[in-house]
Amino acid sequence: MNPTTTVPEQGSTDRPPLTQDEPRRPGDFGLDVRRLRTIRLIAFGVLAIPLLLLGLLALKFVSLPVTQAWHGAAYEKQEYTSAIDRLAPVWVVNWFEPYLPHLTKGTDLLQAGDDAAAEAELRTALEVWEGSSDLNQPIHAQCKILNNLAISIERQADLIEDPAERADRLFEAEQMLFVCASGGGGGQDGEGGGGGGAGNEDQETTDENEKRVEEKRRGADEEAGNDPDARQKEGQGGAPDPGSPRHEDPSGTGPTEEATTEGQTSGNPKEDELEERNKSANQGDGESSSPGEAQDPEKPW
Numbered sequence: 001m002n003p004t005t006t007v008p009e010q011g012s013t014d015r016p017p018l019t020q021d022e023p024r025r026p027g028d029f030g031l032d033v034r035r036l037r038t039i040r041l042i043a044f045g046v047l048a049i050p051l052l053l054l055g056l057l058a059l060k061f062v063s064l065p066v067t068q069a070w071h072g073a074a075y076e077k078q079e080y081t082s083a084i085d086r087l088a089p090v091w092v093v094n095w096f097e098p099y100l101p102h103l104t105k106g107t108d109l110l111q112a113g114d115d116a117a118a119e120a121e122l123r124t125a126l127e128v129w130e131g132s133s134d135l136n137q138p139i140h141a142q143c144k145i146l147n148n149l150a151i152s153i154e155r156q157a158d159l160i161e162d163p164a165e166r167a168d169r170l171f172e173a174e175q176m177l178f179v180c181a182s183g184g185g186g187g188q189d190g191e192g193g194g195g196g197g198a199g200n201e202d203q204e205t206t207d208e209n210e211k212r213v214e215e216k217r218r219g220a221d222e223e224a225g226n227d228p229d230a231r232q233k234e235g236q237g238g239a240p241d242p243g244s245p246r247h248e249d250p251s252g253t254g255p256t257e258e259a260t261t262e263g264q265t266s267g268n269p270k271e272d273e274l275e276e277r278n279k280s281a282n283q284g285d286g287e288s289s290s291p292g293e294a295q296d297p298e299k300p301w
Helices: 033-076 080-085 100-112 115-130 139-157 163-183 203-223 269-283
Strands: none
Touching (some): 033 080, 033 100, 080 100, 100 115
16 A cells, blocks of 8 residues: 655645754864864964064054154253153164164253263264164264264363363364264264265254364363374374475476475365365354353254
């Protein structure tokens, strides 16, 4: 007897019940849940390290202009001690222009009148700048550091009673300013010194400072009984060789002892220009600042 199938009448709502399978576990699919969880934790841990570093890097970038504005507000109010305290964020993991915190603190100390501490901090800034490279060694920073360092030395030299010792310290400051005079700077090992560079953003102030320090140094040398012209600035070069006597008589028949001689020029227009400027300063030509008046240090920002 064939089984009969009951067909629901048309329009009837009766439906055969749907069967539902039993809930299946991950193990039923051959998955190791414990291993999956371990792999997930390892992946999160590996990704968290670069994400954390990127977050810290972004935070560092954001904090730099904020710190700059915060420090600048105190600096403009001449609250230099407070300005130094506000530099705290830039001392932590400072990968960008690492010389800058030392330059900024040294300038603050200089404005506060602590010249010895300012000199130490600015020397550190110079060492860090010289040891850096590429973006961490911008050419404009060298002259900012040297200008402020020279002022700190000049102020301390003014307090030295012994003229010979005072002249030595002033000459040290004079050499630093000579590197950046007439737009120089931006080079290492004496390169770019005494003009020819593009690292000095405040050439006029540097030239005035150099002239003032040189006048003080020459006065101290004279007071000590030394020849002011005996000192030679680093990178300036020695005295030109007078050369061999040269006959000016085209025929060559004139007496040898009456022949005129000419000394050789330095052949360096920068040195000739510097010599002319020094002569003008010694003769009192042109405008110059008061010998006892020190220029304000440059702001590092």
